[in-house]
Amino acid sequence: MIRLELAAVSSAAPTFSRAFSKGSSRYRQLLPTTNSPIVSNLDFFNSIQGNEQIPTYRILDGVGKPLQGAELPEIDREFARRLYENMQLLPTLDNVLYNVQRQGKISFYMTAHGEEATIVGSAAALELDDEVLGQYRELGVLLWRGFTLDKVMAQCFGNEEDNSGKGRQMPVHFGSPTHHFHTISSPLATQIPQAAGVAYALRRTPSRRSRSIAACFFGEGAASEGDFHAGLMLASTIPSPTLFIARNNGFAISTPSTEQYNGDGIASRGPGYGIDTIRVDGNDILAVISAVREGRRRCLEQGRAVLIEAMSYRVGHHSTSDDSFAYRARAEVEDRKRVDNPITRFRLFMESNGWWDADAEAELKTRLKVDVMKAFKRAESLKRCELGELFTDVYGGEEPWNIREQRKELVGLLKKYGEIYPPWRNELAKFKNNGKDLLN
Ligand SMILES: Cc1ncc(C[n+]2csc(CCOP(=O)(O)OP(=O)(O)O)c2C)c(N)n1
Numbered sequence: 001m002i003r004l005e006l007a008a009v010s011s012a013a014p015t016f017s018r019a020f021s022k023g024s025s026r027y028r029q030l031l032p033t034t035n036s037p038i039v040s041n042l043d044f045f046n047s048i049q050g051n052e053q054i055p056t057y058r059i060l061d062g063v064g065k066p067l068q069g070a071e072l073p074e075i076d077r078e079f080a081r082r083l084y085e086n087m088q089l090l091p092t093l094d095n096v097l098y099n100v101q102r103q104g105k106i107s108f109y110m111t112a113h114g115e116e117a118t119i120v121g122s123a124a125a126l127e128l129d130d131e132v133l134g135q136y137r138e139l140g141v142l143l144w145r146g147f148t149l150d151k152v153m154a155q156c157f158g159n160e161e162d163n164s165g166k167g168r169q170m171p172v173h174f175g176s177p178t179h180h181f182h183t184i185s186s187p188l189a190t191q192i193p194q195a196a197g198v199a200y201a202l203r204r205t206p207s208r209r210s211r212s213i214a215a216c217f218f219g220e221g222a223a224s225e226g227d228f229h230a231g232l233m234l235a236s237t238i239p240s241p242t243l244f245i246a247r248n249n250g251f252a253i254s255t256p257s258t259e260q261y262n263g264d265g266i267a268s269r270g271p272g273y274g275i276d277t278i279r280v281d282g283n284d285i286l287a288v289i290s291a292v293r294e295g296r297r298r299c300l301e302q303g304r305a306v307l308i309e310a311m312s313y314r315v316g317h318h319s320t321s322d323d324s325f326a327y328r329a330r331a332e333v334e335d336r337k338r339v340d341n342p343i344t345r346f347r348l349f350m351e352s353n354g355w356w357d358a359d360a361e362a363e364l365k366t367r368l369k370v371d372v373m374k375a376f377k378r379a380e381s382l383k384r385c386e387l388g389e390l391f392t393d394v395y396g397g398e399e400p401w402n403i404r405e406q407r408k409e410l411v412g413l414l415k416k417y418g419e420i421y422p423p424w425r426n427e428l429a430k431f432k433n434n435g436k437d438l439l440n
């Protein structure tokens with residue numbers, strides 16, 4: 001046993017003799033379970049000491065001008081316009097649906113204000129059939145892939161056209177197998193280990209190996225969950241092409257990111273798992289595109305995970321259940337919107353290339369608003385799915401006794417109150433066939 005260890009040391013010795021100069025206190029020795037050099041200084045280290053923070057990759061400055069020496073991703077007028085239109089579609093949609101929730105027409109909503117560059121840039125850098133496992137603020141990825149406004153409305157209204165969840169999910173919990181977008185689930189971070197599993201499955205599927213990755217979005221708050229570590233650990237030790245995209249928007253509801261970690265953000269955790277990592281300016285869509293394209297390339301080339309931390313700021317409230325001015329100053333939000341607006345930054349870049357002007361801006365804004373309002377009005381007029389569908393699809397095979405019992409109880413109540421109690425009658429009228437399918 002001892003002889004074997006010595007053999008390992010001597011074969012590694014030439015490397016170390018180059019790495020460590022004469023007179024150094026480091027010995028040319030290795031321990032059996034690590035390649036770490038042996039030293040005699042009692043040095044602790046920490047990535048956030050001094051100026052040792054991980055840098056932030058950026059291409060465009062605050063006014064949309066490329067930094068000196070920065071390499072732009074491949075981009076032409078048509079592609080740039082498509083990026084910009086998708087970035088502008090998000091706030092148009094968000095403003096309408098936020099207000100629709102305030103009017104009580106849908107139960108809940110979450111906006112992506114401030115994170116348009118991170119979301120649209122990532123979507124544009126992925127292939128359309130890369131598997132996406134999102135948190136909840138990534139509707140922009142679905143829209144980029146052609147998910148229609150009617151489908152967005154159908155899911156949020158839970159109407160008869162919501163063929164992903166038949167109105168049984170909370171609004172914003174999108175899912176679409178056609179668009180390779182896995183259904184959102186509320187418990188934070190569950191998508192992170194699932195993404196490592198999905199990517200492993202891709203790696204084991206000959207038709208998709210070396211061609212598709214799993215891209216996993218999560219907030220810096222979700223990265224405080226045990227599932228974050230389980231997911232990175234899984235992708236690290238059972239290698240798979242998983243692209244982890246952490247959206248660091250400064251808040252987990254009311255908890256600022258400064259209270260969520262004592263280390264150097266989320267990026268510093270990547271090297272601990274042996275995962276290639278980059279931190280990127282999440283308000284610079286070109287930097288996001290380059291980082292995600294390169295991250296994706298590495299995932300496929302090495303069959304391994306990559307971590308990207310996109311730095312941004314959550315301009316909107318966390319959700320319609322939150323009033324963020326209870327825990328942050330209105331002025332801070334207004335400042336961030338003005339000083340570092342991802343949409344404005346890209347528009348200035350487009351204008352300086354002669355790809356955009358005030359007329360194009362006015363035309364786009366009117367067109368998007370008309371499209372969104374049309375889809376909203378249509379969704380509002382549609383009925384919900386049949387009431388009986390409340391009880392279907394949860395279990396495969398024979399229906400279990402508890403579901404049968406619950407249906408029977410509802411039928412009994414409907415017979416008793418469905419016609420005579422006005423709140424029930426009004427509610428029933430919103431369902432296809434006015435809930436009659438259950439009474440037959
Ligand atoms: C396991 C779990 N704990 C708590 C919550 C409540 N919750 C919902 S969103 C959220 C904040 C998440 O913040 P972050 O991951 O940074 O995403 P962001 O909302 O900023 O996009 C919390 C605490 C939850 N949904 N699941």
Ligand SMILES: [Mg+2]
Nearest residue numbers: 219220251252
């Ligand atoms: Mg957050």
